[in-house]
Amino acid sequence: MELTDLYREVILDHNRHPRNFGHLDPADGHADGHNPLCGDRLSITLRNAGDRLEELRFKGNGCAISMASASLMTEAVKGLRHDEVETLFQQVHGLLTGTAVPTADLGKLAALSGVREFPVRVKCASLCWHTLQAALADAASGHAAPVEPVSTE
C-alpha cells in the first residue's frame, strides 16, 4: 500500500483547485453534509432541468480526500439524468469500499480507488455523494421541509 495510491496527482490537483466551488443562488435543491468524526463540512446547491441535474456547486472544508471527491463528483454528475446519478453513486460506492468492481468507465473518479485501502477514509470520500442525494431529494420535494444535515455517523 503506497501513499501515492491514495494521494494521486488528480486528487492533489482537485484538492488544491476544487472545481465548481461555491454556491448557487437561486437553487432548486440544497443540503449540508457533516462528518462529526473529523469535522468535515460541505454544502451542495443544485439546479435541475427536467429530470437532469443541470448545474451544481459545493462549498466546505475538509481533508484532501473529501474535497477532491466532491470536486470530481461535481464534474462527473453535471448534465446527468437523476437515475444516472444514482447509478454512478452505486458504482463509486463499490469502488470506495472495494465491495464491487465498477462495470462502467468512471473516468477521473477512478482516481479514488486507493481509498479502499484506507478504511477510515471511505466516509471522507462518500460524504459528498450522500449530501448530493439529500440535495436532489430536497429539490424533488420542492423545498417542502428543512433538510437535516447529512451525517456520516
Added chain:
Amino acid sequence: MNLRARISASAAVYDVARVRADFPVLSRQVNGKPLAYLDSAASTQRPRAVIDAVDYYETHLHSNVHRGVHSLSQLATDAFEAARERVRSFLNAASTREIVFVRGTTEAINLVAQSWGHSELKPGDEIAISALEHHANIVPWQMVAAATGARLRVAPLDAAGQLRFDEFEALLGERTRLVAMAHVSNALGTILPVQRVVAAAHARGIPVLLDGAQAVAHEPVDVRALGCDFYAFSGHKLYAPTGIGVLYGREALLEAMPPWQGGGDMIRTVSVERSTWNELPHKFEAGTPNISGAVGLAAAIDYLESLGREQAAAHELLLLRAATTALEAIPGIHLHGTAAHKAAVLSFTLDGVHPHDLGTVLDHEGVAIRAGHHCAMPLMELLGLPATARASFACYSTLEEVAQLERAVRHAREIFA
C-alpha cells in the same frame, strides 16, 4: 535548581532506552517503519510489569471479590484491596474509603454528576467549567443540568490557551454549586492553575472536581495538597489497562451522596421492600469490578514511581521543547496552545494540509499521532478549527521520534505543496 539545570541533571540519570525496553509494543514496526508512538495522550502503552501483573492475577488469583469464604476469593479480594491502597498512597488520599474504582475518567465524572448532581442541584444553580474541557467534563453536567434546571457557566481562555483566571473568579457566585475543571488540557497541553482554582472556589464554599485524565501520568497529584473534593482519572493514560479508573472523593462528600447504580457489592441488606447501602467505597461499586484492571493499575503506579515521576516528567518536558523547536522551524506550521505551563502535548496545523491527511501521511512513516477534535469540540470552535494534529509524549518517547515526526511533517508538506 532552575529548569534547564533540572532537565540536564535528570537527563543524565534517565535512561530512556532502558525504559523503552520495558514496553514490548514499542519495538514493532508500522507500515514497514519503526513505530514512533506519539499518541500517549489518547492512551499510553503498557510496560511488561503491568502485563505480567495482570497475567499473574489471571493465572493464579482470580475469583470474585468480597463474597466467597474460599481461599481464592480471599486472594482476589486481597489483590483488589491492595490495589486500592496503592492508589490511595499514590494520590495521598486520607483513606481507602475515598478511592472508588470505576471504568475510567468518564464514568467517574458521570458518577458525581448523577449522584451528587441529582441530589444537590436546584433550578438556577450553576456549574462552572472552563472552555478547554474534554467532552467527558461537559456532557455529564449538561445532562444533569437538563434534568435539574441547573446551568453551565464557561470560564474563557486567553490566546495561548490559558485560563483567564480573573474571569473564572468573576463567574463564581451565589448560585455556583460546583467547579469542574481539567487539571491538564488533552487538546492543548495547558496545565491549569488548579491550586488557585481550588482556593478561589473554597473561599466561596464551592467544591471542586478535577478531571485528571491527562495529568496523572505527568504531573504530581496529591489530593490533600491540591485540596480538591473530587479527582477523576483513567488507568489507560497511566500505563495501566483500559476499563479501570478512579474517582477520589472526600469522605464527607461521598458519605452524603446516594448510590448511583444498584446491584451486587453496593448493598448491605436487601429485602423486597428496601435495601441498605454498603459502606464506602463499595456503595459506589455495584457489580463485579474490573479486578485484573485494578491489579494492573497498581502495577503501573509501581512502575511509574520506579522510574521517578519527576525524572519522567523532566524527560517529557525536554521532548516537548525539542518538538516545539523542530516543528516551529517548518514553514506554514501553527502551534495551538502555547501556555507557559504545559504538559508534553503539541497541537498543530500545517497550511495547505488538513490534519487528517497529515495523520495519514505520518502513519505511513510509522508516526502515530491523533488528528481530529480531541473530544473537545467547543474548544475547537473557539480556536476556529475543525481539527488539529496532536503529538503527545510519554516516559518512553525519544528525541529520535521527535526527529521522525519532523521528517514526516516535512514530507507531508512536500506531497501537498
